[in-house]
Amino acid sequence: MPLHDDELFLLSYYRTSEINGSLFFGRLARTVRSGPIQHDLSKHFADEAQHAWYWTRCIDRLRSRPIPMASGYQDQYLEAAGLPVNLMEVLAITLVFEQRVINQYSRHLELSGLDPEIADTFDRIMADERWHLKWVRDALVGMESRYGKEHIAATIARNRAADGEVYAKTLAEYEARLSFLFGQRTFGQPTEES
Amino acid sequence: MPHTIDDICRRVAEILNVPVTRAAPDTVLTDLVSDSFRLVEMVIQLQEEYDVIIGQRDITDVRTVGQLAALVRARIVEA
Numbered sequence: 001m002p003l004h005d006d007e008l009f010l011l012s013y014y015r016t017s018e019i020n021g022s023l024f025f026g027r028l029a030r031t032v033r034s035g036p037i038q039h040d041l042s043k044h045f046a047d048e049a050q051h052a053w054y055w056t057r058c059i060d061r062l063r064s065r066p067i068p069m070a071s072g073y074q075d076q077y078l079e080a081a082g083l084p085v086n087l088m089e090v091l092a093i094t095l096v097f098e099q100r101v102i103n104q105y106s107r108h109l110e111l112s113g114l115d116p117e118i119a120d121t122f123d124r125i126m127a128d129e130r131w132h133l134k135w136v137r138d139a140l141v142g143m144e145s146r147y148g149k150e151h152i153a154a155t156i157a158r159n160r161a162a163d164g165e166v167y168a169k170t171l172a173e174y175e176a177r178l179s180f181l182f183g184q185r186t187f188g189q190p191t192e193e194s
Numbered sequence: 195m196p197h198t199i200d201d202i203c204r205r206v207a208e209i210l211n212v213p214v215t216r217a218a219p220d221t222v223l224t225d226l227v228s229d230s231f232r233l234v235e236m237v238i239q240l241q242e243e244y245d246v247i248i249g250q251r252d253i254t255d256v257r258t259v260g261q262l263a264a265l266v267r268a269r270i271v272e273a
Contacts, residue, residue, distance in 0.1 A: 082250050
């Protein structure tokens with residue numbers, strides 16, 4: 001049986017967010033100088049593109065077609081947080097976003113009766129997402145001497161506030177579709193461990 | 195003196211792939227490219243090349259190529 005409209009919408013939303021993430025990191029990977037950050041940013045870019053493919057394939061295997069969407073979560077998030085203009089700001093925004101992604105995917109994965117195809121797609125993606133979080137966190141620690149530990153912490157806190165605002169707005173906007181999938185559950189702020 | 199304002203304006207033009215004559219100091223940055231993320235990439239590239247740091251708050255009031263070049267130049271001098 002093809003996916004329910006609301007579930008198709010959400011998986012298509014994930015797909016679009018992965019595509020937009022890939023485009024974002026691809027452009028940055030083209031710009032930054034050679035070194036460990038360029039290396040990890042390039043892998044991050046490739047992973048996001050691969051995740052978009054996984055969602056495309058998952059939707060296809062569930063006998064549905066992805067809904068084309070121009071913008072994803074990042075677009076609203078970047079609008080609220082403001083465009084980053086240095087590498088530390090890029091990574092701070094990315095850290096908060098990756099925590100949000102892992103939190104959202106984990107919650108979705110906890111649903112009972114989830115189609116094995118969808119669960120398998122989450123499992124594949126989550127392994128990469130955990131690495132994304134690790135490399136970004138490590139890179140930010142490595143930037144402390146250059147940008148200042150407190151300044152980095154303040155930047156992360158500012159982005160976390162923007163993310164919380166956008167996430168609440170997104171939940172409200174898609175309340176009907178999400179309540180179909182999640183009942184009355186709401187998701188909290190992403191935690192450091194998530 | 196290395197890295198004058200004119201040098202940096204020229205570099206902005208090169209990175210954005212526009213004729214140097216279009217990237218005059220009084221040219222508004224958003225008139226050079228409509229894609230705001232392209233401007234972000236350019237600012238990051240300038241920081242990489244000149245080994246300086248520019249933050250979101252520094253750039254709030256920057257509108258023109260000359261203002262951006264002056265900011266980069268000031269950071270170079272401070273370093």
